Amino acid sequence: MELEEISNRLTAWLVDDRALGDRVTNLRQLSGGFSQMMYAFDLHTTGAVQALVLRANRPEGQSITATDRFAEWEIVESLSAHGEIPIPKALLYDNGHALGVPCFIVEHVDGVTISQHFAAHPTQKTDRVADTLVDSLAAIHAVPPADLPVTLDRPTSWEGHIDSLIGKWRKLERTGLEPDPFVRYLANWLEANKPAAAPMRLVHGEVNNDNLLICPDGSMTVVDWEYAHIGDPREDLGWYRTVSASVPPDVMADNIDRVCERYRKISGLDEDVINPISIAYFGLLAGVSVYDTLIGAPATVELSDQAPVLAAYMSAVLASAQLGWLRVIDALDSNAATTGLASS
Amino acid sequence: MLTRPSLSSVLNVLSRATMDQAQAQDFSESSARDLFITSQMLAYVARRAEFEPSLMVAEIDIYEDLGDQVLREGLGDTDGISRALADLRTHRANEAGSSSSATAYALASEVLCLAIDAAFSATGSVHDAMVNAMRVREINQAAIVGDFVIGGR
Numbered sequence: 001m002e003l004e005e006i007s008n009r010l011t012a013w014l015v016d017d018r019a020l021g022d023r024v025t026n027l028r029q030l031s032g033g034f035s036q037m038m039y040a041f042d043l044h045t046t047g048a049v050q051a052l053v054l055r056a057n058r059p060e061g062q063s064i065t066a067t068d069r070f071a072e073w074e075i076v077e078s079l080s081a082h083g084e085i086p087i088p089k090a091l092l093y094d095n096g097h098a099l100g101v102p103c104f105i106v107e108h109v110d111g112v113t114i115s116q117h118f119a120a121h122p123t124q125k126t127d128r129v130a131d132t133l134v135d136s137l138a139a140i141h142a143v144p145p146a147d148l149p150v151t152l153d154r155p156t157s158w159e160g161h162i163d164s165l166i167g168k169w170r171k172l173e174r175t176g177l178e179p180d181p182f183v184r185y186l187a188n189w190l191e192a193n194k195p196a197a198a199p200m201r202l203v204h205g206e207v208n209n210d211n212l213l214i215c216p217d218g219s220m221t222v223v224d225w226e227y228a229h230i231g232d233p234r235e236d237l238g239w240y241r242t243v244s245a246s247v248p249p250d251v252m253a254d255n256i257d258r259v260c261e262r263y264r265k266i267s268g269l270d271e272d273v274i275n276p277i278s279i280a281y282f283g284l285l286a287g288v289s290v291y292d293t294l295i296g297a298p299a300t301v302e303l304s305d306q307a308p309v310l311a312a313y314m315s316a317v318l319a320s321a322q323l324g325w326l327r328v329i330d331a332l333d334s335n336a337a338t339t340g341l342a343s344s
Numbered sequence: 345m346l347t348r349p350s351l352s353s354v355l356n357v358l359s360r361a362t363m364d365q366a367q368a369q370d371f372s373e374s375s376a377r378d379l380f381i382t383s384q385m386l387a388y389v390a391r392r393a394e395f396e397p398s399l400m401v402a403e404i405d406i407y408e409d410l411g412d413q414v415l416r417e418g419l420g421d422t423d424g425i426s427r428a429l430a431d432l433r434t435h436r437a438n439e440a441g442s443s444s445s446a447t448a449y450a451l452a453s454e455v456l457c458l459a460i461d462a463a464f465s466a467t468g469s470v471h472d473a474m475v476n477a478m479r480v481r482e483i484n485q486a487a488i489v490g491d492f493v494i495g496g497r
Binding site for chain 1 (some may be wrong): 345347348353358360361369381405441450460461465478485488489491494
């Protein structure tokens with residue numbers, strides 16, 4: 001869909017149908033929208049301009065992921081109402097009438113991603129950003145599951161949740177165009193090395209440097225909630241580290257003991273639960289949601305030469321990610337052999 | 345290694361993506377991202393084309409030997425491994441052409457998958473052989489991945 005058409009449809013929705021403003025201007029696509037389409041725009045009302053962001057499904061045939069926009073909206077809306085969570089304020093949802101695809105609108109956050117921040121300040125120390133990240137994640141993980149949308153799945157036990165994630169790795173591996181021994185090896189390793197249990201909490205599900213915005217006042221806002229679920233809070237800590245190994249910086253890397261200590265202090269969880277090894281374990285386990293995205297890419301490419309170039313790219317991302325998983329396993333096995341620190 | 349999507353499929357997509365950018369009326373951030381991705385993928389595809397055929401053949405032999413070893417030890421899903429080995433050998437007996445090699449590699453990879461399940465918690469030579477097979481696969485995949493970096497957002 002061209003920018004002009006999107007702008008016209010937004011105008012019809014927000015100005016004509018909802019009477020929320022006088023006109024829509026300055027529509028531009030935001031980078032970083034691998035999974036969904038993201039656009040920033042201004043909504044003019046009498047004497048004021050509101051900076052907003054549109055988040056929408058990609059049109060059919062161009063989508064890399066198949067996450068539920070309404071489920072994401074419900075979480076964003078509920079956290080937005082909560083008031084203490086670092087998230088853009090939720091404004092409006094549409095199921096496809098306005099743009100032809102499900103979408104929602106949130107307030108624009110004046111900030112830069114961690115990636116952009118450290119690209120502009122490459123020599124700056126990472127400790128303060130690491131502290132802010134820990135504070136943000138701890139706040140998200142402190143939301144009582146009872147405050148979240150009732151439609152969100154509630155795992156009945158920690159053990160069952162972990163087993164279901166490992167089972168998901170195994171099940172997804174069977175859906176690929178070819179058998180994947182890396183994933184089979186990973187699943188066996190995860191089964192053999194479970195850490196101590198933690199309380200089940202809201203998990204963002206895709207914490208990475210491009211989904212974390214640093215605001216001018218130094219605070220942090222967390223965006224892109226399509227993979228949010230109730231699970232083990234270490235999924236977010238671990239997944240951040242895994243992704244940041246490929247897309248630096250890893251602001252936790254130089255501060256990992258400080259990160260663990262700070263998180264333990266805020267959350268009240270013990271050292272046997274929050275430590276660098278258990279976080280690394282969850283870096284591997286939590287990767288299943290992204291594996292879910294990557295595993296279908298080869299078929300998408302083979303089915304149509306009109307497939308998005310991103311789909312072809314995902315096959316190489318998967319090959320690169322597999323090597324990363326093995327590196328983490330090697331490091332954890334070496335650590336266990338050296339220190340005698342094993343999982344429960 | 346990942347042998348799918350096929351090289352021809354990837355090249356078709358990359359070719360069209362490059363052409364789309366060449367004909368684009370405007371050049372946006374997403375255009376720049378797609379060109380970045382396309383350039384990375386062209387180098388990746390070139391490495392696949394150069395290395396994959398010979399590496400696949402070497403790995404298939406290793407996985408087949410491992411499957412036999414697991415069977416001799418009587419570990420894991422022996423019926424499944426027997427069937428997977430039989431499928432591989434039947435295919436190799438009738439093999440002809442590069443697409444058949446990709447199929448043989450997939451069949452051999454299934455043998456390796458079953459061997460991993462069987463030998464992961466075992467001790468001794470069969471476990472070591474499984475770990476060695478994985479190490480060979482890792483080294484070969486690293487050669488294909490080369491200097492590919494995840495990025496372009």
